[in-house]
Amino acid sequence: MTDPRRGRWLALLLCLLLSAVTLRAQTPPPAADLPQPGLTIYVVQRHDTLYDIAQAYSTTIDYLVEINSLNSTSRILVGQRLLVPAGDSVTPVPRTHIIQPGETLAGIAAGYGQSLAALMQANNILNADQIYAGQVLQIVAPAAGNAGVATPPAPAGTAPTLGANLHTVQSGETLFKIAMQYGLTVNDLAAANGLVDLTLIYAGQQLVIPGTAVEPAALALPAPLTALAVSPLVMTEAEAGSLVVTTATPATVTFNFLNRAWQVVATDGGTRHVVLLAVPMFTAAGIYPAQLSVSGAGGPVEYTFNLRVLAGGYGTQNINVSDELAPLLAPAPQAYELDLLTRITSPVTQTRAYTGIFSLPAAAAMNSPFGTRRSYNGGEANTFHTGADFASAPGAPILAAAPGQVVLADLLSIRGNSIVIDHGWGVYSVYCHLSAINVDLGQMVTAGQVIGAAGATGRITGPHLHWEIWVSGVPVNPLTWLTRSFP
Numbered sequence: 443m444t445d446p447r448r449g450r451w452l453a454l455l456l457c458l459l460l461s462a463v464t465l466r467a468q469t470p471p472p473a474a475d476l477p478q479p480g481l482t483i484y485v486v487q488r489h490d491t492l493y494d495i496a497q498a499y500s501t502t503i504d505y506l507v508e509i510n511s512l513n514s515t516s517r518i519l520v521g522q523r524l525l526v527p528a529g530d531s532v533t534p535v536p537r538t539h540i541i542q543p544g545e546t547l548a549g550i551a552a553g554y555g556q557s558l559a560a561l562m563q564a565n566n567i568l569n570a571d572q573i574y575a576g577q578v579l580q581i582v583a584p585a586a587g588n589a590g591v592a593t594p595p596a597p598a599g600t601a602p603t604l605g606a607n608l609h610t611v612q613s614g615e616t617l618f619k620i621a622m623q624y625g626l627t628v629n630d631l632a633a634a635n636g637l638v639d640l641t642l643i644y645a646g647q648q649l650v651i652p653g654t655a656v657e658p659a660a661l662a663l664p665a666p667l668t669a670l671a672v673s674p675l676v677m678t679e680a681e682a683g684s685l686v687v688t689t690a691t692p693a694t695v696t697f698n699f700l701n702r703a704w705q706v707v708a709t710d711g712g713t714r715h716v717v718l719l720a721v722p723m724f725t726a727a728g729i730y731p732a733q734l735s736v737s738g739a740g741g742p743v744e745y746t747f748n749l750r751v752l753a754g755g756y757g758t759q760n761i762n763v764s765d766e767l768a769p770l771l772a773p774a775p776q777a778y779e780l781d782l783l784t785r786i787t788s789p790v791t792q793t794r795a796y797t798g799i800f801s802l803p804a805a806a807a808m809n810s811p812f813g814t815r816r817s818y819n820g821g822e823a824n825t826f827h828t829g830a831d832f833a834s835a836p837g838a839p840i841l842a843a844a845p846g847q848v849v850l851a852d853l854l855s856i857r858g859n860s861i862v863i864d865h866g867w868g869v870y871s872v873y874c875h876l877s878a879i880n881v882d883l884g885q886m887v888t889a890g891q892v893i894g895a896a897g898a899t900g901r902i903t904g905p906h907l908h909w910e911i912w913v914s915g916v917p918v919n920p921l922t923w924l925t926r927s928f929p
C-alpha cells in the first residue's frame with residue numbers, strides 16, 4: 443500500500459525541480475552563479491565575429507573556442523551567449539561593414555539600428571551618394587553597453603545574418619588558419635580578396651571575410667534589378683573583374699565604367715547579365731562611377747554605383763637593347779602590335795568555353811612578372827610588360843591554358859610566332875616567341891592541349907614563353923587566372 447503523503451511530497455519536489463530548470467532556461471544566471479570565476483557572458487550582436495569579440499576582451503579566438511566548447515568551424519549566432527573573460531576595461535566590440543553594390547547608407551544604418559546621421563558622422567561622410575562598393579564603414583556600437591548579461595537576446599525568428607567583415611592578419615597566421623576560424627575554405631577567402639599567392643599574406647593586412655548574405659533591407663535596387671554582384675569588390679589596375687546583374691524579367695543591360703561601354707553577355711533567358719571587365723594599366727587609383735542601364739518591359743532604368751580602383755603597384759625596369767634590334771623600339775611596331783591585339787581581343791563571344799581557373803601554359807619557372815613598367819635604353823617608362831614570362835627551353839611544349847578557338851596563329855615582329863585563343867565572354871590568351879605553331883586559325887583546342895613549342899622568335903634576348911591574357915581588348919595580369927575563377 444502506498445503512502446498518499448509521500449506521493450504528494452514527491453509531486454511537489456518534482457514541481458520545484460521543473461520550475462527551477464525552467465527558470466534557469468529563461469533568465470540569465472546571476473554573476474555569482476557563473477561556472478568559472480573571472481568569466482562573464484557576452485551576447486553576440488549582429489555582425490560580430492569571434493575575432494572581434496576576442497579583440498575586445500583581450501583574449502584569443504582559441505581561448506573563446508575552448509571555454510565555450512565551440513568547434514573551429516561553427517558560426518556564432520546573433521543572441522548566442524558566450525563566456526568571455528571578465529575585465530574592468532572592456533572596449534566596445536569593433537564592427538566594420540563593407541559596402542556591397544546596391545546598398546545605401548540609409549539601409550545600412552537601419553540594419554545596425556543606427557540613425558543615418560550617426561553613421562555618416564562616425565565615418566566622416568558628407569554625401570551619402572558618394573559611397574562606393576568595398577568601402578569599409580566603422581559601425582559605432584549603440585550607447586547601451588552590450589557586455590555582460592543585460593542585453594536581451596535577439597527575438598526568436600531573427601535570421602542570424604553575418605555581414606561581410608574584415609579580418610586583420612596577425613603575425614603567425616596563415617590563410618588556412620584564418621579560413622578555418624570563419625568556417626570558410628582557403629579558396630573562398632583567396633577569391634574574395636583577389637589573392638594570387640596564398641602564402642603571401644602579411645601582419646596588418648585586412649582581409650574581407652566573405653560568404654555572407656547582404657542585409658536585404660540595405661539593398662535599394664530599382665526594379666527590375668534584383669541582384670548586383672561585383673567581384674572583386676575593389677578593382678585593381680591591370681586586373682580583371684566581373685559584374686553579374688539579375689533582373690526579375692528578361693531585359694537588356696548596358697554597362698559603362700572607366701569611360702567605356704562594356705559588352706554584356708545575357709544568360710538564363712535574359713535575366714542574368716554578365717560583364718567581364720578589366721582596368722587598363724595606368725588607370726589612376728580612385729573612385730569611378732559604374733553605370734547600368736536596364737531596358738525591359740517597364741522602360742529604361744538607370745542605376746549608378748561607385749567602384750574603387752587601386753594602384754597595381756607594378757615595378758619599373760630599364761632594358762638595354764642592342765643597336766641592331768633598336769629599330770624595333772620605334773613606337774610604330776609596338777603600337778601596331780598592340781592595336782592588332784586590341785582589335786583581335788575586343789569581340790565578346792557570347793558562349794563561354796572556359797570554366798574555373800586556367801592552367802599553366804608551360805612547365806617552366808616564371809622569370810619575369812606581368813606589369814613591370816619598362817623604359818628602353820634609359821627612355822621614359824611609358825610601356826609595360828603585357829604578359830608573364832616562363833623560362834621554357836627551346837622546343838618545350840606550350841599548352842593551351844583553357845579551352846577555346848584559335849583566332850590568330852601568325853608571325854609578329856615583336857612577339858614572334860604567336861597564337862591567340864578566344865575563350866569566350868571577352869577572354870583571350872596569347873602565347874609568344876614560339877619556335878613552332880601546331881594549330882590552325884579557327885581550330886578548337888582543349889585545356890592542356892599542346893599548341894606549339896617554345897622558342898626565341900621576335901624581339902627577345904633569350905628563349906622563353908611570353909604569355910598574356912586580354913579581357914575585352916585590355917591586357918590583364920595573367921597569373922590571377924591561375925588561382926581565381928571568373929563567372
Ligand SMILES: [Zn+2]
Pocket residue numbers: 810827829830831907908909
Ligand atoms: Zn614577356
